[in-house]
Every structure is written in structure tokens, then in C-alpha cells.
Amino acid sequence: MYNKVGYFFIFAFLWACSPAEKVQQTQPKVELSEKDEIAFGNAYMEGAKAKILGNFETAKQHFKNALNINPQSAAAHYELGLTFNQLDELNEAFQEFEMAAQLEPDNYWYKLSYASFLESQGQVNKAVEVFKELVEMKPNQIELKYELSKLLLGQKKFKESIYYLNEIEKEVGVNEEITFLKQRIHLANDDVDAAANELKKLIESNPTEIRYYGVLADIYMTNGRKKEAFKVYQQMEELEEDNYLVQFSLAEYYRAEGEREKYFDAIQKAFASPEMSIDDKVKYILSFYQVDSKDQERKAEGIALCRTVVKTHPSNAKSHALLADFLYFDNQTEAAKQQYIETIELDSSRFPVWNQLLIILSETNDQEKLIDYGQRAVNLFPNQPTVYLLYALGLSSDKQYEEAIEYLELGKDLVLENNALKSQFYSSLGDSYHELGEHAESDKNYEKALSLDPNNVYVLNNYSYYLSLRKDSLEKAKTMSKRSNDLAPGQPSFLDTYAWILYQLGEFEEANEWIDKALKADGERSGVLLEHKGDILFQLENKEQAMDYWKRAEAAGDASENIKKKIEEGKIDE
Numbered sequence: 001m002y003n004k005v006g007y008f009f010i011f012a013f014l015w016a017c018s019p020a021e022k023v024q025q026t027q028p029k030v031e032l033s034e035k036d037e038i039a040f041g042n043a044y045m046e047g048a049k050a051k052i053l054g055n056f057e058t059a060k061q062h063f064k065n066a067l068n069i070n071p072q073s074a075a076a077h078y079e080l081g082l083t084f085n086q087l088d089e090l091n092e093a094f095q096e097f098e099m100a101a102q103l104e105p106d107n108y109w110y111k112l113s114y115a116s117f118l119e120s121q122g123q124v125n126k127a128v129e130v131f132k133e134l135v136e137m138k139p140n141q142i143e144l145k146y147e148l149s150k151l152l153l154g155q156k157k158f159k160e161s162i163y164y165l166n167e168i169e170k171e172v173g174v175n176e177e178i179t180f181l182k183q184r185i186h187l188a189n190d191d192v193d194a195a196a197n198e199l200k201k202l203i204e205s206n207p208t209e210i211r212y213y214g215v216l217a218d219i220y221m222t223n224g225r226k227k228e229a230f231k232v233y234q235q236m237e238e239l240e241e242d243n244y245l246v247q248f249s250l251a252e253y254y255r256a257e258g259e260r261e262k263y264f265d266a267i268q269k270a271f272a273s274p275e276m277s278i279d280d281k282v283k284y285i286l287s288f289y290q291v292d293s294k295d296q297e298r299k300a301e302g303i304a305l306c307r308t309v310v311k312t313h314p315s316n317a318k319s320h321a322l323l324a325d326f327l328y329f330d331n332q333t334e335a336a337k338q339q340y341i342e343t344i345e346l347d348s349s350r351f352p353v354w355n356q357l358l359i360i361l362s363e364t365n366d367q368e369k370l371i372d373y374g375q376r377a378v379n380l381f382p383n384q385p386t387v388y389l390l391y392a393l394g395l396s397s398d399k400q401y402e403e404a405i406e407y408l409e410l411g412k413d414l415v416l417e418n419n420a421l422k423s424q425f426y427s428s429l430g431d432s433y434h435e436l437g438e439h440a441e442s443d444k445n446y447e448k449a450l451s452l453d454p455n456n457v458y459v460l461n462n463y464s465y466y467l468s469l470r471k472d473s474l475e476k477a478k479t480m481s482k483r484s485n486d487l488a489p490g491q492p493s494f495l496d497t498y499a500w501i502l503y504q505l506g507e508f509e510e511a512n513e514w515i516d517k518a519l520k521a522d523g524e525r526s527g528v529l530l531e532h533k534g535d536i537l538f539q540l541e542n543k544e545q546a547m548d549y550w551k552r553a554e555a556a557g558d559a560s561e562n563i564k565k566k567i568e569e570g571k572i573d574e
Contacts, residue, residue, distance in 0.1 A: 032070060040069040044076055051079065056086045074103035078110055081117075094121065101130075108137055124151055135164075142168045149181065158189040174205040176212075183219070192223045210240050217249060221256075229253060244273035264301055271308045278313045282322055285309075291329040302326055310339075317347035328356070333364055344373075351381050358390035370394030378407070385414040385421065392428060401432045408432065423453035430459070434466050442466065457494070460484035465497040468504045477501050492522035496529050499536070508539045527556030531563055538572055 032040060047062030063080040067073060081096030094117060101107070101114040111134055118127035131148040138144060145164040152161035165182050169175065179202045186195035199216040206212065213236045220229035230253055236246040251266035271281055289302030306323035313319045324339035340357040343350070354377045361370040374391030381387050388411025395404035412425035426449035433442035446463040449456055461484045464477035481498040488494060495518035502511035515533045522529055534549030550566050553559040566572060 036069050040066050040073070043069065044073075044079075047076075047079060047083070051083055051086075056083050059083045060087065072103055074100045074107065074110060077103065078113065081113075085117075090121070093117070106137075108134065111137070119147070119151065124154060127151055128155065140171070142171055146178075146181075153181070153185050153188070156188070158185050161185050174201050176202065180215075183215070187219070192219065192225070195219055196228075208239065210236055210243055210246065213239070214245060214249060221253070226253065226257065242269075242273065244270040244276040247273070248276070264304075267305065268308055271305055272312055274312055278309065278316050278318055281305075281309050282318055285322065289326075291325050299326070299330060303330060315346065317343045317350070317353075320346065321350070321353050324353075324356070328360065333360060336360060337364065337366070341373075348376075348380060351384055354381065355384070355386055355390075358387065362390055362393050365397065367394055367397045371398060383414060385411045385425070387411075388414070389421075389425060389428065392432075396428065396432050396435070399435070401435050404432045405429060419452040420456075423449040423456050423459065425449075426452065427456060427459045427462070431462060434462075439466075439470065439472075455487055457484045457488045457491075460487075461491075461494050461497050464501060468497070468501045471504055474501060474505050478505065490521050492518045492526065492529065495521060496526075496532060500532055503532070503536055503539070508536055512536050512540060524552075525556065527553040527559035527563075530556055531559040531566075534566070535572055543570065 043062050043066035047059045047066060050056070050059035050062060060080065060083045063076055063083060066076045067080065070076065077096045078100040081093045081100060084090070084093035084096060097110075097114045097117050100110045104110055111130060115127055115130035115134060118124075118130060128148065128151050131144060131151065135141070135144050135148060145168050149161045149164040149168075152158075152164070162182060162185055165178050165185075169178055172178070179198050182198045183195045186192075186198065196216060196219050199212060199219065203209070203212045203216065213232050217229045217232040217236070220226070220232065233246070233250050233253055236243070237250065240246055247266045247270035251263050251270060254260075254263035254266060270276055285302060285305055289298060289305070291302070293299045293302070303323070303326045306319070306326050310319040310323050320339045320343040324336045324343060327333075327336035327339060337357070337360045340353055340360065343353045344357065348354075354373070358370065358374055358377060360366075361373060370390065371394040374387065374394045377384075377387040378391050388407045392404040392407040392411065395401075395407065408425050408429050412422055412429075415422040415425065426445045430442045430445035430449060433439075433445060443463070446459055449459045450463070453459070460480045464481040464484070467473050467477035478498070478501045481494070481501050484494045485491070485498055495514055499511045499514035499518060502508075502514060512533075515529065515536055518529050519533060524530065530549050530553035534546040534553060537543075537549060538546035547567065547570060550559075550563060554563045554567065562573070
């Protein structure tokens with residue numbers, strides 16, 4: 001099978017042909033009668049017209065008719081070959097080009113077309129032969145030598161390939177394209193010194209072109225000759241110290257050599273250049289630095305590079321988003337929050353950034369901003385369920401429970417094939433209905449949440465805790481709370497819930513053991529836990545210690561509204 005021949009290479013040469021140049025026909029000329037000459041001419045012209053108009057089937061028939069009259073017409077064979085090529089009848093095209101070249105072997109243009117067709121079809125050996133004949137015919141045509149050199153390179157005939165390139169160089173002088181091809185040939189032949197020498201000649205001809213130094217340095221680096229590469233990098237730095245490619249190359253050299261400080265200094269200089277695209281910078285950082293890296297030194301480097309990107313590209317949202325991600329995973333939450341806000345002010349179209357911002361606002365209990373940005377996010381991304389969930393959390397934290405329920409109901413219907421996420425919606429609905437005192441609705445939504453995700457520890461904890469407050473289904477609450485502690489051990493609030501359920505069941509000794517676990521995990525900071533400890537001690541008849549814990553709970557600031565009464569009266573109103 002053959003591939004269709006493109007016209008560019010062929011006609012690049014044909015345009016160079018003088019209109020006055022005559023074609024010499026070397027085959028014996030067929031003697032035609034006057035009638036046949038007229039018929040041949042008519043058929044040939046009709047074929048040419050049809051080909052120009054794109055009617056290739058018609059053209060094919062006319063050229064065939066012409067060849068039936070004069071089978072030794074090289075021109076007709078050539079035109080028929082071009083027509084077959086247009087029709088993708090490539091075997092036939094090849095035969096016609098070959099015939100044209102055989103009929104008129106001294107016709108440069110037919111031979112050139114034939115050689116080009118051979119090359120395009122992968123018949124390299126034959127193409128080389130024909131190109132050599134063409135070079136003999138037109139020794140000053142450098143394009144022929146260049147094409148021949150590439151073909152010889154493909155055959156791994158390196159010396160021959162170099163020979164023709166040297167011939168070109170004698171005519172045109174040192175040339176970038178020729179040099180790079182010679183360099184490729186030398187490297188393919190494992191001759192690094194020869195490849196480097198070609199680049200050195202090119203540098204001598206144009207000593208201020210920094211790219212050439214870069215190619216030379218790359219040759220040395222990729223072949224393990226680092227010292228020679230470093231010398232070239234130093235030359236590059238002398239030429240253009242502020243060129244980011246120079247600094248980037250130096251950085252890569254120092255990184256390979258393990259010289260960390262010098263590496264980081266050079267990469268910082270490269271990143272400080274606005275000429276280096278932000279996309280390349282982002283790609284580099286994400287390739288060599290992980291946002292969740294455990295290596296604190298590398299993480300610090302990554303953050304520093306991100307800050308440089310922000311400084312260099314302050315109006316590009318990507319720079320702020322990248323820095324925000326690194327800061328977030330470094331637990332610099334407030335700084336990350338500000339960078340995410342900067343990102344969406346520059347580009348409000350990126351949902352992942354909005355989503356991450358809302359998550360941080362929720363984590364930091366930034367209620368006002370969570371409601372503000374949550375509402376904007378819902379308007380911008382009405383088909384994204386998570387923005388409804390996070391916005392509803394903001395509303396709920398502001399005690400806007402009915403509004404929160406409205407958005408939770410809207411958002412949960414957008415969740416598809418994600419039971420864990422839908423479970424979160426039902427969990428939040430359960431929380432909001434609880435705050436409104438609608439316990440039946442609250443319990444129903446908690447049950448739905450657990451049916452979708454039986455291991456949702458937050459539902460297991462909250463549901464069981466609220467049941468304990470109501471002294472309702474305490475054995476069920478105990479089972480759920482125990483499961484939450486098994487799934488997520490060491491959580492102060494989960495430990496406290498289990499202790500409080502035991503308290504409500506009258507199992508005060510065991511409750512005391514669990515509240516101590518909760519206080520230890522919490523560091524004795526929570527007023528709720530301290531108050532619960534006091535209540536349990538009171539039931540254990542240890543009223544003096546109970547009073548001490550109640551006072552500490554009041555000082556902590558988040559105890560129940562009954563704490564003062566307990567302290568004043570020294571008892572619990574059941």
C-alpha cells in the first residue's frame with residue numbers, strides 16, 4: 001500500500017523551473033499521424049482541464065485515452081500519475097511516475113516527482129538512488145542534498161549523510177538547520193565530541209545566540225559530561241544572567257549535583273522572570289513538590305516558589321490557587337483562605353476553588369463569609385450539590401435552620417450515585433430539624449443517612465447524643481455511640497456521648513470511666529465535658545469534686561445554661 005503524496009515538496013522545486021526551460025526527451029519519439037496528433041492533443045488538453053476543475057475521474061479517462069494514442073508520452077504518464085494520486089489509487093500512481101521517469105530519464109522534474117513519491121511511500125533505498133542521480137544532474141541544488149542526507153541518516157549511513165551536509169555547508173556557510181541535523185547524526189553515531197564541535201562552530205558564527213549554548217549544554221548533560229555542561233551554563237549566565245532558561249538550566253544542574261541551596265537560588269531566579277510562563281511554573285512545582293509532603297524542607301521550598309509565582313503573576317488566578325493549596329496542606333488555614341478569596345476575585349469560574357474556599361470557611365467557623373460566599377457559589381454553580389451543603393451549614397450555624405433545610409432539600413436531589421455525600425445531606429437535615437425541635441423529622445433523616453452510609457460516625461454520634469438528651473431509645477443510642485467510638489477512637493465528643501448515654505442509663509461508674517477518657521483526649525478544655533464530669537460525680541455522691549468541675553465548666557465558657565444554678569444550689573434538677 002502507498003500513502004498519498006503531498007504536493008508541497010514536488011512543487012517547491014517546480015516553481016523554481018524557468019518557463020523557458022525545455023524538456024529533453026531521450027526516448028525515441030513515436031511517429032504519429034496528423035490525425036493522431038490532433039486526437040492526442042485534444043485528449044491531453046481535456047484531461048488537463050478536468051484535473052484543474054477537480055474532475056479527477058474524467059481527467060483519468062482522458063489521460064488514458066491520450067496514452068492509448070501515444071503510450072510513450074512521458075507528460076501524459078506524469079499527469080495520469082498525479083491524477084491517480086488525487087484519487088488515492090497509489091499503486092497506479094507509482095507506476096505512472098516510474099514510467100514517466102523511465103521514458104525521459106534526463107527530465108529533472110519527472111525524476112524529482114518520482115523520487116519524492118518513492119520517499120513518501122517509504123521506498124528509501126530506491127529513493128536514495130534517484131536522489132543521487134538528481135544531485136548529479138543539479139549539483140548546486142542544496143535542497144536535493146539536504147533531502148538525500150536525511151534519507152541516508154534514516155538508513156544509518158552516517159558518513160555519507162554528513163558528506164552531503166558538509167557539501168551544503170561549503171556553499172551556504174555554517175547554518176542552524178544544517179548544524180542541528182549534523183548534530184543529530186553524530187549523536188546517533190554515539191560521537192558526542194563531533195556533535196559538540198558542530199554546536200561550537202555554530203556558536204562561533206553567532207556568539208550571542210543563547211539557544212545554541214543551551215543545546216550544547218544539553219548534549220553534555222544528557223551524555224553524563226556534567227563539568228563541561230556547567231562551563232557552558234556559566235558562559236550562558238555571563239551572556240544573559242536574567243534569562244530564565246539560563247537560571248532554569250543551572251537549577252537543574254545543581255539539583256542533579258545535590259547542591260540544594262544553589263539549586264533553590266537558581267530556580268527562584270527563573271520563577272521570578274515573567275518571561276517564563278505561569279503554566280510551566282505550575283507544572284514544575286506540581287512535578288517536584290507535593291502539597292501534602294512530609295518533608296518540611298521541601299514543603300517550605302514549594303511554598304516559597306508559590307509565593308514567587310504570586311509576586312510575578314499577581315493578576316493570574318492560577319498563582320493564588322496554587323499558593324492556597326500549599327498553605328492549606330501546611331495548616332496555614334487563614335492565609336490559605338485569603339489566597340482562595342483572591343483566586344475567585346480574579347476568576348470566579350473555577351468550581352474546585354469555590355468548593356475548597358467554602359470547606360475552609362466551614363472548618364474555621366467563619367460564619368459570615370460562609371453565608372456570603374456560599375450564596376454566591378449556589379448562584380454560580382446551581383448543579384453542584386456540595387455548595388448547597390456548605391451554604392446550608394453556614395445558615396445553620398447562624399441559626400437560620402428553616403433556610404438551611406430549604407437548601408439541603410434542593411442540594412440532596414442533585415446528588416447522583418454518591419451515597420456518602422447524600423448521607424451528609426440527610427445528616428445535616430437531621431441536625432437542623434433537631435434544632436427546630438422537630439424530633440420525628442430529625443430521627444427520620446438520621447435513619448436515612450445511616451441507611452446510605454452505616455459507618456457515618458458523625459450521624460452515629462449526633463443521633464445517639466440527641467436521643468440521650470431526650471432519654472429516648474437509650475439502648476439503641478448506646479449501640480450507635482459504641483460503634484462510632486469503635487470506628488473513630490479517641491474523639492473527645494464521641495467519648496463524651498457514650499459517657500452521657502451511660503449516665504442516662506444510670507450506669508454511673510462506667511460513665512465516669514468514659515468521661516475521663518473524653519477529658520484526657522480533650523485536654524480538659526471543653527465546658528460541656530467538664531460539666532458532664534461534675535454531673536457524673538454528683539450521682540456518685542462525690543459532691544465536693546462535682547462542684548469543682550462545675551466551676552471549671554463555667555470558667556471554660558461553653559457549659560449549659562443550667563451551670564450557674566447547679567453551682568448556686570449544689571445539686572442537679574432532673
